Amino acid sequence: xxxxxxxxxxxxxxxxxxxxxxxxxxxxxxxxxxxxxxxxxxxxxxxxxxxxxxxxxxxxxxxxxxxxxxxxxxxxxxxxxxxxxxxxxxxxxxxxxxxxxxxxxxxxxxxxxxxxxxxxxxxxxxxxxxxxxxxxxxxxxxxxxxxxxxxxxxxxxxxxxxxxxxxxxxxxxxxxxxxxxxxxxxxxxxxxxxxxxxxxxxxxxxxxxxxxxxxxxxxxxxxxxxxxxxxxxxxxxxxxxxxxxxxxxxxxxxxxxxxxxxxxxxxxxxxxxxxxxxxxxxxxxxxxxxxxxxxxxxxxxxxxxxxxxxxxxxxxxxxxxxxxxxxxxxxxxxxxxxxxxxxxxxxxxxxxxxxxxxxxxxxxxxxxxxxxxxxxxxxxxxxxxxxxxxxxxxxxxxxxxxxxxxxxxxxxxxxxxxxxxxxxxxxxxxxxxxxxxxxxxxxxxxxxxxxxxxxxxxxxxxx
Numbered sequence: 001x002x003x004x005x006x007x008x009x010x011x012x013x014x015x016x017x018x019x020x021x022x023x024x025x026x027x028x029x030x031x032x033x034x035x036x037x038x039x040x041x042x043x044x045x046x047x048x049x050x051x052x053x054x055x056x057x058x059x060x061x062x063x064x065x066x067x068x069x070x071x072x073x074x075x076x077x078x079x080x081x082x083x084x085x086x087x088x089x090x091x092x093x094x095x096x097x098x099x100x101x102x103x104x105x106x107x108x109x110x111x112x113x114x115x116x117x118x119x120x121x122x123x124x125x126x127x128x129x130x131x132x133x134x135x136x137x138x139x140x141x142x143x144x145x146x147x148x149x150x151x152x153x154x155x156x157x158x159x160x161x162x163x164x165x166x167x168x169x170x171x172x173x174x175x176x177x178x179x180x181x182x183x184x185x186x187x188x189x190x191x192x193x194x195x196x197x198x199x200x201x202x203x204x205x206x207x208x209x210x211x212x213x214x215x216x217x218x219x220x221x222x223x224x225x226x227x228x229x230x231x232x233x234x235x236x237x238x239x240x241x242x243x244x245x246x247x248x249x250x251x252x253x254x255x256x257x258x259x260x261x262x263x264x265x266x267x268x269x270x271x272x273x274x275x276x277x278x279x280x281x282x283x284x285x286x287x288x289x290x291x292x293x294x295x296x297x298x299x300x301x302x303x304x305x306x307x308x309x310x311x312x313x314x315x316x317x318x319x320x321x322x323x324x325x326x327x328x329x330x331x332x333x334x335x336x337x338x339x340x341x342x343x344x345x346x347x348x349x350x351x352x353x354x355x356x357x358x359x360x361x362x363x364x365x366x367x368x369x370x371x372x373x374x375x376x377x378x379x380x381x382x383x384x385x386x387x388x389x390x391x392x393x394x395x396x397x398x399x400x401x402x403x404x405x406x407x408x409x410x411x412x413x414x415x416x417x418x419x420x421x422x423x424x425x426x427x428x429x430x431x432x433x434x435x436x437x438x439x440x441x442x443x444x445x446x447x448x449x450x451x452x453x454x455x456x457x458x459x460x461x462x463x
Contacts, residue, residue, distance in 0.1 A: 077118030099134020133158030184217025281334025
């Protein structure tokens with residue numbers, strides 16, 4: 001499925017200095033700009049292309065550069081070569097990475113021992129100048145991983161570009177703190193293995209790229225690739241992950257900032273979109289400190305920054321919402337328990353219902369304990385759906401995972417809240433996060449006994 005032009009896409013790996021663009025480079029860059037590509041990282045492969053990439057970055061505000069020696073050119077990795085890279089990296093503020101560097105045992109255009117040494121030397125340089133790495137790995141998975149570990153590459157992190165390893169390698173690289181980047185090859189019919197990996201990469205570790213002029217995506221396959229074509233890869237990844245292409249664009253933009261300091265990070269959001277739902281982030285307070293909550297690991301959901309500087313009042317929330325009829329639903333769900341602000345929820349929900357908007361509240365189910373009364377009747381006519389986090393099949397497990405401020409009584413409060421809601425709120429759903437070792441079968445049984453359906457939310461994939 002092809003999307004309309006997307007705003008603020010980032011191509012995190014291009015080779016705009018390549019001779020294939022000599023006749024129309026300006027046009028290619030303008031076409032990317034018109035296609036909503038707001039930033040491009042053009043990547044050095046040898047000393048000459050590193051210098052050319054810097055020149056492009058100086059000429060165009062949306063272009064950034066990396067400097068490095070590709071394994072094909074590993075013979076350049078002499079003392080003088082590394083000295084030149086060091087100067088380029090330290091003297092140019094738009095140099096944001098060391099790369100692409102690594103090993104290529106497929107073409108073997110440089111002796112393998114030279115490839116290894118040049119790779120190691122450039123990792124040491126990256127640590128010296130505090131820049132992340134862009135890693136090339138072709139038919140050398142085990143050695144690439146070994147060298148990254150032995151050279152303490154996780155100190156600066158980086159990205160495995162055009163990731164081609166298997167699922168096990170993907171997980172090991174993620175554990176080392178690396179990002180994984182995917183080009184247009186994920187659109188190729190035969191590349192089903194890569195598509196399965198794309199599905200499991202955490203939101204905050206995913207990047208997309210063209211690797212242009214190579215690896216054009218379907219439907220441009222067979223043509224020279226260019227940054228404007230990154231949107232086809234964004235479309236494909238969005239479909240694989242069950243979100244919108246705009247969601248992919250946003251989270252990749254945030255990841256590009258976090259890794260490379262490309263662009264400008266957005267501030268905290270009161271209202272934020274995922275797919276075609278609008279979510280309202282009205283408090284960061286909560287009665288739980290759940291083990292799996294992303295609030296404690298960076299404050300991001302699908303590229304949205306949700307750590308509030310203050311709790312918004314009703315006027316701020318309405319301004320943040322704008323026209324609510326554009327969305328399939330409006331959901332009270334941010335980095336806290338919305339029903340702690342019960343009066344605000346009721347006021348905004350009433351305003352939304354006058355406009356015919358579907359309203360959902362995602363809750364930890366402990367609002368009756370907080371307010372000292374059954375507040376569910378107060379939501380009748382205002383809330384169409386209550387999604388309540390069950391998250392366990394017994395009080396002890398719930399407390400171990402969710403750390404309720406009410407202790408194990410919190411779990412019984414959740415079940416009582418579900419029972420109070422199921423007969424008077426149109427739709428009530430229990431949910432669990434599929435945390436490792438959680439007894440899902442037992443959770444399903446509890447939900448069945450409570451008389452509500454159970455939604456199983458994938459662990460480490462919020463939103």
